[in-house]
Structure formats: C-alpha cells, structure tokens
Amino acid sequence: MKKMAIIFDFGGVFMKTIDYTPRQRWDERLGLTRDSVERVVHGSESWRQAQIGTLSLEAYWADVANQLHLDAASTRQLAEDFYSGDQLDQELVAFARQLRAAGHPVALLSNDSPALSGKLERLGIHDLFQPLVISANIGVMKPAAAAYQTVLEQMRIEPGDAIFIDDMPANIEGAQAVGLEAIRYTDTRSVIDQLTARLQSQH
Numbered sequence: 001m002k003k004m005a006i007i008f009d010f011g012g013v014f015m016k017t018i019d020y021t022p023r024q025r026w027d028e029r030l031g032l033t034r035d036s037v038e039r040v041v042h043g044s045e046s047w048r049q050a051q052i053g054t055l056s057l058e059a060y061w062a063d064v065a066n067q068l069h070l071d072a073a074s075t076r077q078l079a080e081d082f083y084s085g086d087q088l089d090q091e092l093v094a095f096a097r098q099l100r101a102a103g104h105p106v107a108l109l110s111n112d113s114p115a116l117s118g119k120l121e122r123l124g125i126h127d128l129f130q131p132l133v134i135s136a137n138i139g140v141m142k143p144a145a146a147a148y149q150t151v152l153e154q155m156r157i158e159p160g161d162a163i164f165i166d167d168m169p170a171n172i173e174g175a176q177a178v179g180l181e182a183i184r185y186t187d188t189r190s191v192i193d194q195l196t197a198r199l200q201s202q203h
Helices: 021-029 036-043 045-051 057-068 072-082 090-101 115-123 145-155 169-177 188-200
Strands: 005-008 015-017 086-088 106-110 132-134 162-166 181-184
Touching: 005 090, 021 036, 021 072, 036 045, 036 057, 036 072, 045 057, 057 072, 090 106, 090 188, 106 145, 115 132, 132 145, 145 162, 145 169, 162 169, 162 188, 169 181, 181 188
Parallel strands: 005 106, 005 162, 106 132, 162 181
Antiparallel strands: 015 086
C-alpha cells in the first residue's frame, strides 16, 4: 500500500515564538505601544512581498528600518533580536524523522522568504523535507490553491495521498478546498496523536 505523505507548515508548527519579550523590548526602546514592532516586521506589505518573492530581503529590511526610523546597525540588531525568542520543537522533529523512517514522504510548505532554506540548514533539519516548498520561491502563498498544487506536483502525488498540517485556519481551509485532508496544529501531542490514529486507520 502506498504510504501517506505528510506536508507540514513551519512557522507556528515546528518553530514557535516562546518568548515575546525580545520583541516587546524593542517596542519600549522605540517608545511604541506593545506589538508595534511585530506589526511592522510581520504585518507590513513589504513582508507580504518578501514572502511571494517580489521584494528582496534587503529591500524588506530597508522598509522596516524606514518605518521604525532605524539606522543600519540597529536594524541588524533588531533582525537578530526579533527571532531570539523562537524555539524549534524537537519532539515534532523527532516524530517527522520517524515518519520518514517508516516510509512516509515528508514535505514542507511554508509562507516565508528565501532565507528559510538557510535557517533550516543551520537548525540541522534541511534534509528532513523533500521537497521544501517556500512561497517566495514559487511566487504564491497559502491559502492560494496553486501553493498546495505545487507541492503535490513536486511530490508527484494526488491530494488524497497526503495530509496537511498548519496552525492557521485559513491555510487549513485552503488545503481542504483542493482535496487535501488537513489537521490544524494546536499542540504537538494532539497532532502526533491525530496523525498516528489516521495513519493506523489506513492499514
């Protein structure tokens, strides 16, 4: 029997912001209300463009610097501090490796800039995902149907041959719209239990 493929999201699933204080310190430092820096870094039009590959990372950070009135050195420090409260979920990584070892294709479909590829290498998990599909490299973001269709095409599988996991309701709905079975990530233990039960029911 053909093994079910598993397609994971990255941010909010494998990588989670555990500590928001480094970001909030920047709000205080710049005299801004809480979460203002977060809204500029991850909520601006330039970030959307960086995620669909129409704006370079350099131009994106230049826009962030312009909005927050930062010089080059402060911008580099912000870029470092902003993600310093993030943590990789080692339990989920281990589970994904178990899936691979059991013969299940494991892929990643992430809305992100091209820098994600280097981040995965530094984390030592670049080899875990085949293929690795990043929105900036394909020019389209979830929940657009083309994003899901791209990863399915690269895996040479049909929607019914895969389960998609994401933390965002809109992305779950987008996956279901193209025929993928989808599990919304809320916590690691729940996802592992749901996936395990689903894969056992396949036998």
